[in-house]
Each structure stands twice: as C-alpha cells, then as structure tokens.
Amino acid sequence: MKNTMRPKGQSAQLTLLTPQYDEIVLTDDVRKAYGSYFTPGYVASALYERTFPDLGERDCVLDPTAGLGHLLGAVPKQVGAIGVEIQPELAARARQATGRPVVTGDIRTYDIERACDELCDGRRVTACFANPPFSIGIIEAILERAYHLLPQGGRFASILPVHFFHIASRTVRHNRQWSIACELLPRDVFPRLAQSICWAVFERDTKRVLGGFALYEDIAAARALADRYRRTLRDVAVEPWRVVVLDALRDLGGQAHLSDVYRVVESKRSNAGRFYREKVRQQLQRYAVRIGKGEYRLPDQPNAAYAA
Numbered sequence: 001m002k003n004t005m006r007p008k009g010q011s012a013q014l015t016l017l018t019p020q021y022d023e024i025v026l027t028d029d030v031r032k033a034y035g036s037y038f039t040p041g042y043v044a045s046a047l048y049e050r051t052f053p054d055l056g057e058r059d060c061v062l063d064p065t066a067g068l069g070h071l072l073g074a075v076p077k078q079v080g081a082i083g084v085e086i087q088p089e090l091a092a093r094a095r096q097a098t099g100r101p102v103v104t105g106d107i108r109t110y111d112i113e114r115a116c117d118e119l120c121d122g123r124r125v126t127a128c129f130a131n132p133p134f135s136i137g138i139i140e141a142i143l144e145r146a147y148h149l150l151p152q153g154g155r156f157a158s159i160l161p162v163h164f165f166h167i168a169s170r171t172v173r174h175n176r177q178w179s180i181a182c183e184l185l186p187r188d189v190f191p192r193l194a195q196s197i198c199w200a201v202f203e204r205d206t207k208r209v210l211g212g213f214a215l216y217e218d219i220a221a222a223r224a225l226a227d228r229y230r231r232t233l234r235d236v237a238v239e240p241w242r243v244v245v246l247d248a249l250r251d252l253g254g255q256a257h258l259s260d261v262y263r264v265v266e267s268k269r270s271n272a273g274r275f276y277r278e279k280v281r282q283q284l285q286r287y288a289v290r291i292g293k294g295e296y297r298l299p300d301q302p303n304a305a306y307a308a
Ligand SMILES: C[S@@+](CC[C@H](N)C(=O)[O-])C[C@H]1O[C@@H](n2cnc3c(N)ncnc32)[C@H](O)[C@@H]1O
Pocket: 034, 035, 036, 037, 038, 039, 040, 063, 064, 065, 066, 067, 068, 069, 070, 071, 084, 085, 086, 087, 090, 105, 106, 107, 108, 130, 131, 132, 133, 138
C-alpha cells in the first residue's frame, strides 16, 4: 500500500512521530483501555538494529499489537513484516504509514497462521517485535501464540514491564520453553510512565539460557517447598538443601523412594511446577546412601557435615 502520509525522502517512523497523529486518533481513555503507548520511531529503529541485524529477505517479522506501526516501520524493506492491531483505525493508519499488511483483530484469538500464509509472500514468521499492553494476561497469551508460530531459533523480542519478571516461578516456567535475555530500558522512553521497563528477547531454542537473571531457579525451587522445609532453607546457615532432604528421609522413617521424598517436601499449594526436584535428587545423590533404583537411606552419620 502506498504511504500517502510520508513526506518525500523521510522514513516511515519519522513521519509517524508527528504528535498530531496520537492526538487525532486516541483519547486518554482509549489509550488506557488498550495500552496504546507507541514506541518512539528512533527507539524502534535502535531496538531493531540491536536485535535483528541478521534478518533477511526470507524472514518475516510480526508485530502482534501494531498500534500506529512504529515497530513495523523499523523493519527494513527487504525483510517481510506483518502486524495485528485490535483497533481498526490504528490498523488502517499503520497500513497506510508503513505499506505493510496490518490486520484488525485480537492477537489472542486471531487466525494469525492463516494471515501469515496469505500475506507474507511465502516467508515464514521468524521473529516477533513487540510492545504489548502492559497486562500480564495479554503478554502471556501473546508469548504462547508466538511459541507456536515461531520455528526453532525464532525470537520474540519485546518491550515489557519489569514486573513481568518479578515472580521466579513465572520466569522459570517460560524458561522451560525459551532462552530469555533481558536488559533494562530507561522508563523515560515514554513520557510520564511510572513502571520500570526492559527489553526482553525470548529465543525458541533448546539451550534454555537465562541471561540477566540471578537465582531464579533457586528461588522458584525454594518457593515450591512445604512450609516446614521452606523454613529450614531460610533458617539453616550450613548446607540448607542437604538438611532439607535428610530431614525428609528422617520424616519418612530413614529410607524412602525418590518419589516419596518429592511428595513430602512439596507444598500442597504449590503450582510452581517441579523446580525443586533436580535440587532434591542432587542432594540425595550427594549425601544419602543409595540402596536401589531411586531408593535412598540416611547415611550412618547424617550430621557429619556439621561436625566437619
Ligand atoms: C503499547 S501499544 C504499542 C503499539 C506499537 N507496537 C508500538 O510499539 O508503537 C499496544 C497496542 O496494542 C493494541 N492492542 C491491545 N490489545 C490488543 C489485542 N488483544 N490484540 C491486538 N492488539 C491489541 C493497542 O490498541 C495498542 O495499539
């Protein structure tokens, strides 16, 4: 589509920066309801160059919540691009400004696979470039859709509120599917924004690396334990994980199968997954006596580590 809004010689994102577009299109209420806060064009270009310099003409980039098309406008012409936007007037403006296909719909339910088949000129969506509304539910839904859409090695890169990563178990759960790397962004990218924001790159790979996150696995594992064992982790200074598993064996009569140890140490309320299992297994292998397949008993001197 021809971009009639773009003055000759100017790039799409610069044209879109003109403030009257924001004012014409959106009232404050609508902005809040849909989380319509647009990425400044120069930031969109810098983020694209930082993250996707390797993309070429066989690739296609999806912006799942395209707004006025500022992110799409940063995708070089030779790379395919497609957007989804829930507000029809914005989708129309994004199409007009960038010349890219921008479909109107809700990314949580839209048949995006079909739209990509029809509109991406035979290219596969290998990257998502996003700045979604800052709602955990929508971000989770978009990540889930992206996971199914992207091939191995595909990336979902997004401006996100830092609070998306506040809970260890959520991050570790996503890390079961993605490698995740995160860097802080200054929040004054957006005028009057009260939340901290970051640039997060999720890569669909088998390495499952966490970059820029400290102790998330450990804290998710500890949070999944029953209160009594969690208190042990908190209050014991010397080798607390060793004390937890030996206490559990003691609670089970001095010997037990791995599955019983898991059962007693896990919180009934926990839906944090099985983060602690690896830790428990490792400690049993190290400090208990193996007496059969998955079967362990207390060592003869279970407190030896204290005495040493
Ligand atoms: C934070 S703005 C970002 C727009 C653009 N990606 C950018 O960076 O400038 C988020 C956009 O998502 C749209 N949106 C909100 N919920 C959506 C949904 N469920 N599906 C598709 N778009 C949605 C809003 O209308 C808004 O334009």
